Amino acid sequence: MSAAILSHEKFAAAPPAGSAVTAPAVAPSPAGMAPAGDAPPLRRHTPLVEKYGDDIAAFFRAAIPMVFGLGIFVVVWAVLSAHSTLPGPLKTWHSAVGVFSDPFYRKGPNDQGIGWNILMSLGRVGIGFGMAAVIGIPLGFMIGRFKFLSGMMAPIISLLRPVSPLAWLPIGLLVFKAANPAAIWVIFISSIWPMIVNTAVGVREVPQDYLNVAKVLNLSEWKVFTRILFPASLPFVLTGIRLSIGVAWLVIVAAEMLTGGVGIGFWVWDEWNNLNVEHIIIAIFTVGIVGLLLEQSLMLVARRFEYR
Amino acid sequence: MEKFVSVENIDMSFKTRQGAFIALKDINLSIGEGEFVTLIGHSGCGKSTLLNLVAGLLVQTAGVLICAGREISGPGPDRGVVFQNHSLLPWLTCAENIYLAVERVFGATESKAQLKARTLKALDLVQLGHAADKRPNEISGGMKQRVGIARALSIEPKVLLLDEPFGALDALTRAHLQDELLKIVAKTGSTVLMVTHDVDEAVLLSDRIVMMTNGPSATIGDIVNVDLERPRDRLALVNDSRYHHLRGRVLEFLYQKQLRAAA
Numbered sequence: 001m002s003a004a005i006l007s008h009e010k011f012a013a014a015p016p017a018g019s020a021v022t023a024p025a026v027a028p029s030p031a032g033m034a035p036a037g038d039a040p041p042l043r044r045h046t047p048l049v050e051k052y053g054d055d056i057a058a059f060f061r062a063a064i065p066m067v068f069g070l071g072i073f074v075v076v077w078a079v080l081s082a083h084s085t086l087p088g089p090l091k092t093w094h095s096a097v098g099v100f101s102d103p104f105y106r107k108g109p110n111d112q113g114i115g116w117n118i119l120m121s122l123g124r125v126g127i128g129f130g131m132a133a134v135i136g137i138p139l140g141f142m143i144g145r146f147k148f149l150s151g152m153m154a155p156i157i158s159l160l161r162p163v164s165p166l167a168w169l170p171i172g173l174l175v176f177k178a179a180n181p182a183a184i185w186v187i188f189i190s191s192i193w194p195m196i197v198n199t200a201v202g203v204r205e206v207p208q209d210y211l212n213v214a215k216v217l218n219l220s221e222w223k224v225f226t227r228i229l230f231p232a233s234l235p236f237v238l239t240g241i242r243l244s245i246g247v248a249w250l251v252i253v254a255a256e257m258l259t260g261g262v263g264i265g266f267w268v269w270d271e272w273n274n275l276n277v278e279h280i281i282i283a284i285f286t287v288g289i290v291g292l293l294l295e296q297s298l299m300l301v302a303r304r305f306e307y308r
Numbered sequence: 309m310e311k312f313v314s315v316e317n318i319d320m321s322f323k324t325r326q327g328a329f330i331a332l333k334d335i336n337l338s339i340g341e342g343e344f345v346t347l348i349g350h351s352g353c354g355k356s357t358l359l360n361l362v363a364g365l366l367v368q369t370a371g372v373l374i375c376a377g378r379e380i381s382g383p384g385p386d387r388g389v390v391f392q393n394h395s396l397l398p399w400l401t402c403a404e405n406i407y408l409a410v411e412r413v414f415g416a417t418e419s420k421a422q423l424k425a426r427t428l429k430a431l432d433l434v435q436l437g438h439a440a441d442k443r444p445n446e447i448s449g450g451m452k453q454r455v456g457i458a459r460a461l462s463i464e465p466k467v468l469l470l471d472e473p474f475g476a477l478d479a480l481t482r483a484h485l486q487d488e489l490l491k492i493v494a495k496t497g498s499t500v501l502m503v504t505h506d507v508d509e510a511v512l513l514s515d516r517i518v519m520m521t522n523g524p525s526a527t528i529g530d531i532v533n534v535d536l537e538r539p540r541d542r543l544a545l546v547n548d549s550r551y552h553h554l555r556g557r558v559l560e561f562l563y564q565k566q567l568r569a570a571a
Contacts, residue, residue, distance in 0.1 A: 209395040215383040216363060217412050217463070227408055231399040 087278045095278035096285075110270065112262050114282075118290060121252050121263040124180070128187025129248045136192040136244075137237060140199025145229070150200065157196065165190035165251040169258060179259035186255045187248045194243035202236025203229055231305075238302040245298060249291045264290075311374075312499055313339040313362065313467055318371035320357055331357050333525040335371070337518060339467075344493060344500045346510040348558065349520035349529075350566060355503045356471055358520075362501060363389050363469050376466045385413045388460030392472040394452040396444040402455045403440040406430050406462050413463040430462035431455075433492060450481035457489070461496065468493075470502035474509065486512055487542065494539060507558045511551060512542060519561045529566065532557050 049056075074089050081088035087095070103115030143150045168189045172182030210232055214224045256265025264283055271279035320332040331354045339345050347355040360366045361373060364383035373380040375387060383389075396405050406427045414423060431437050434454040436447075444452050453473055460468055473489075474482040486509055493500060493513075504510050510517045514534050521529040534554055536545070545551040 209391060209393060210397060212365060212389075212391065213395050213397070215365060216385070216387070216389045217409050218384055219408070219412055223408070223412070227400070228397065231397070 085277075087281065092278045092281050096282045099279065099282055109262070114264075114267065114286065116262055117264045117267045118286065120261070121256065121265065122290070124184050124256075124263065125187055125245070125248045125252050128184040129191050129245055131184075132188045132192035132244060132248075133195060133241065136195035137199050137240075140196040140237070140240070141203055141225075141229070141233075143196065144200040144203025144233070153196075157193065160189075161193045161197075165247075166254055166258065169255065179261055183252070183255040183259045183261075183263075187251055190251050191244040191248040194247065195237070195240040198236045198240030198243065199233065202233030202240075205236065206232040234305050235302065238298065238305060242295060242298045242302065245294050246291065249287070249294060253287055311338040312341040312343070312376060313337075313501065314372075314374040315358070315362070316372045316374070318358070318361065318373065319369045320354070320361060320366070321369045330525045331523055332361075333527050335527055337528060339499060339501060341499055342497045344502070344513055344515045345518060346502045346504050346514040346516075347518050347520060348504055348507070348510050348562070349526070350522055350562065351505065352523055353520045354523050354526040355520055359469055359471050359501060359503050362467070363387055365389075385409070385463045386466045387469055388463055388465030388467070389469045390453070390456045390460045390471065390473045392475050394444070394449075394456040396452055396455055396459075398444050401441050401443055402436065402447070403427050403431065405444070405455060406459045409459050409463050426462055430458040433461060433495075434458045434488065448481075450477055450485055453477065453485060454488070457492070461492070461498070466499065468498045468500045470500065472503050472505065475505070482506075482509070483542065489513065490538075490540060507555055507562070510558060511536075511554050512540060512545065517554075517558055519558060519566075522566050530561055 077086075078088050078090075080086060081091075099114050103113040105113040106116070139153075143153050165186050168186050169182055172185035173179070176182050176185065206229055210228050211224075214228050219227070252263070253265035253268060256263035257269045260266050260269075264287060268280055268283045271277075271283065315335055315337040318332060318335040319330070321328045321330045323329075335358060337345075347358060349355050357366065361368050362375070362380065364380050364387070380387075396402070397408070400408065407423065410423050410426045410430070414426065418426075428437060428440065431440055434457055436451060436454055436458065439447055439451060439455075444455070447455075453476075457470075457473065460470075474485055477485065490513060492498075502513065511534055517532040517534060518528055519530045519532065520526050532554060536548070536550060536554075
């Protein structure tokens with residue numbers, strides 16, 4: 001019965017709203033239900049199905065390939081692990097249940113729950129990325145607005161941007177003489193570039209039409225900034241922020257592996273030393289999922305500011 | 309009629325990779341107060357360049373531009389500009405777009421309530437009071453252009469500059485907006501300089517039609533006085549022989565004397 005209802009829903013949902021009335025005439029027969037072509041089947045369509053039918057269909061269209069992809073991934077993983085020392089999906093799952101059932105325990109400085117590790121890493125990313133945003137975005141605006149500054153900064157940016165994030169770590173250790181600020185410094189310096197560059201491009205790409213409006217009205221520089229430059233370049237700024245937070249999250253694992261302390265990167269290294277490979281795989285998934293959530297939440301914010 | 313806007317011996321050239329490109333050469337034109345003048349010519353003849361010079365968005369290579377007794381040295385709110393592509397800021401509502409202009413011009417001397425009243429008055433003038441809180445992407449192309457006109461008029465400019473304001477609209481919307489512009493100008497008595505490539509539009513709206521020769525080195529070829537009495541009615545003019553005569557003169561200039569070889 002439930003299968004019949006499901007197929008019913010999907011069928012009614014597939015055609016556009018206008019043709020929904022004709023759909024039930026054909027729908028019941030493949031599902032092996034009541035005779036086709038009569039009026040009564042029409043009544044069985046609840047308003048809910050008609051209202052959300054399209055959404056349900058779209059959800060399944062998007063979800064089915066995803067489930068397939070993840071399924072194949074797990075199967076390949078299982079096959080590989082069966083022929084090697086790699087722990088399989090099931091073993092990892094049981095281990096993960098254990099790890100996540102007590103995420104906030106504290107047994108000394110080097111043995112804390114995964115929740116603390118994630119929060120510590122997020123904290124470092126937050127501070128480093130936050131400082132990069134506070135400096136990078138205004139700097140990007142000025143570079144985009146003033147040609148001289150742009151010419152001044154261009155060689156510095158092109159020189160420093162391609163430097164591998166971890167190359168900055170010794171400088172941080174030297175200057176701050178401590179591991180934690182050095183890790184934050186690495187996040188800062190590697191995540192500042194996308195924000196500077198994207199903001200500057202955004203300001204430079206503000207359509208001339210809008211600037212002409214500012215010109216013919218003789219708007220003050222402050223009004224030009226708040227009413228035209230800032231809103232017009234906001235989508236670019238948000239792209240920069242999104243790229244930056246991606247970089248920051250990428251870099252944190254590597255930085256923490258080298259600096260130690262509590263954090264998801266250090267946890268990976270610690271579990272390697274303990275030869276607890278399941279935990280390493282759990283950490284990889286955790287890093288991926290947290291990164292995905294960060295990215296998606298910023299996409300959600302960015303979508304609020306789309307004007308076209 | 310007394311000179312209100314005066315264009316004297318204007319030359320305009322642009323620097324290009326192939327050397328200087330002379331867009332305009334020796335332009336002389338004066339516009340009286342309350343006069344409606346259109347610039348017409350083939351595309352690329354520099355009519356928009358001339359309008360941008362009066363707007364102050366470009367600076368002439370030689371010559372003098374005067375508006376209301378003062379030399380034009382840059383853009384300013386004494387000249388209201390309506391751009392071809394409406395140029396409304398998409399993140400502001402229609403009312404906010406106009407308020408931005410009103411605030412700039414009257415903000416120093418008037419209260420917020422007065423500024424808001426001016427904004428609504430400008431929207432009512434183009435019959436868009438109901439769209440005050442809509443964003444530009446929520447209204448039609450014709451409505452956007454009307455908001456653009458309202459914004460230009462809201463600052464009570466001495467001169468209204470229109471750069472092919474209806475060029476991007478369909479024929480029916482265009483006719484409707486032309487009629488509205490006629491009514492608005494009759495009500496406000498604005499001095500108008502308008503760029504167009506539509507012969508009917510030019511004859512319907514203008515007091516004088518300035519016809520430009522083809523560039524490079526474009527200049528004023530001829531000026532037609534449109535001596536049709538106002539208010540003008542588009543339907544009545546269809547059967548008016550004077551209208552057809554004027555239209556014929558403009559067409560003759562554009563398609564016989566200035567026919568482009570490559571066009």
